[in-house]
Amino acid sequence: MANRDPAVGSVFQALSDSTRLAVVQRLAAGPASVKQLAAPFDMALPSFMKHLAVLEESGLVTSTKVGRVRTCRLDPRRIDTAADWLNRQRELWEAHTNRLATYVENEMGGGAEP
Amino acid sequence: MANRDPAVGSVFQALSDSTRLAVVQRLAAGPASVKQLAAPFDMALPSFMKHLAVLEESGLVTSTKVGRVRTCRLDPRRIDTAADWLNRQRELWEAHTNRLATYVENEMGGGAEP
Numbered sequence: 001m002a003n004r005d006p007a008v009g010s011v012f013q014a015l016s017d018s019t020r021l022a023v024v025q026r027l028a029a030g031p032a033s034v035k036q037l038a039a040p041f042d043m044a045l046p047s048f049m050k051h052l053a054v055l056e057e058s059g060l061v062t063s064t065k066v067g068r069v070r071t072c073r074l075d076p077r078r079i080d081t082a083a084d085w086l087n088r089q090r091e092l093w094e095a096h097t098n099r100l101a102t103y104v105e106n107e108m109g110g111g112a113e114p
Numbered sequence: 115m116a117n118r119d120p121a122v123g124s125v126f127q128a129l130s131d132s133t134r135l136a137v138v139q140r141l142a143a144g145p146a147s148v149k150q151l152a153a154p155f156d157m158a159l160p161s162f163m164k165h166l167a168v169l170e171e172s173g174l175v176t177s178t179k180v181g182r183v184r185t186c187r188l189d190p191r192r193i194d195t196a197a198d199w200l201n202r203q204r205e206l207w208e209a210h211t212n213r214l215a216t217y218v219e220n221e222m223g224g225g226a227e228p
Contacts, residue, residue: 009135015126028206076207079200086197092142093190100144
């Protein structure tokens with residue numbers, strides 16, 4: 001369990017909401033202002049800003065303010081953090097099923113077949 | 115936004131908790147009984163069972179009961195669902211940065227260099 005990266009939990013937490021999932025999907029296509037990001041949602045701006053705050057806290061999104069416009073960007077490193085964790089679990093699972101298949105083959109005496 | 119798979123949200127929701135993250139990590143190494151899964155956690159069994167229920171609802175975990183022993187297994191297809199979504203966002207982001215790099219090169223007159 002040495003690979004318990006605390007950042008992974010906060011990324012999954014950030015992605016556990018449909019609004020935040022849609023915002024990440026939008027930002028994957030390129031940066032956008034808060035106004036642009038909020039437009040598709042039937043939601044009060046303060047509620048939307050709370051979702052953005054969760055995304056920023058997780059590190060998935062960064063933002064910069066120029067004048068009165070705050071622009072949000074996806075930070076792909078946190079996408080990688082989450083994808084790497086999932087890939088590791090997949091590899092562990094594959095290793096387990098491979099060991100199981102080898103064991104069953106040997107038990108059935110089929111292990112030496114060409 | 116055609117790739118808004120509702121299953122993705124429930125997988126990220128299931129993984130948004132450190133106990134459930136640890137259970138998935140344990141099950142990636144192979145099936146385990148509820149008793150074995152619960153052992154490392156300082157938590158009442160009913161609370162632990164609620165976490166297992168969330169994992170089962172998301173499809174990440176399946177379980178079968180033989181006699182008095184319930185055995186849990188990871189279903190790697192839901193791991194793939196989440197990894198695929200993350201990989202798509204990564205690809206979108208790469209495509210955006212590539213387009214941006216091409217644009218900047220052209221604007222600076224460097225696009226025609228060999």
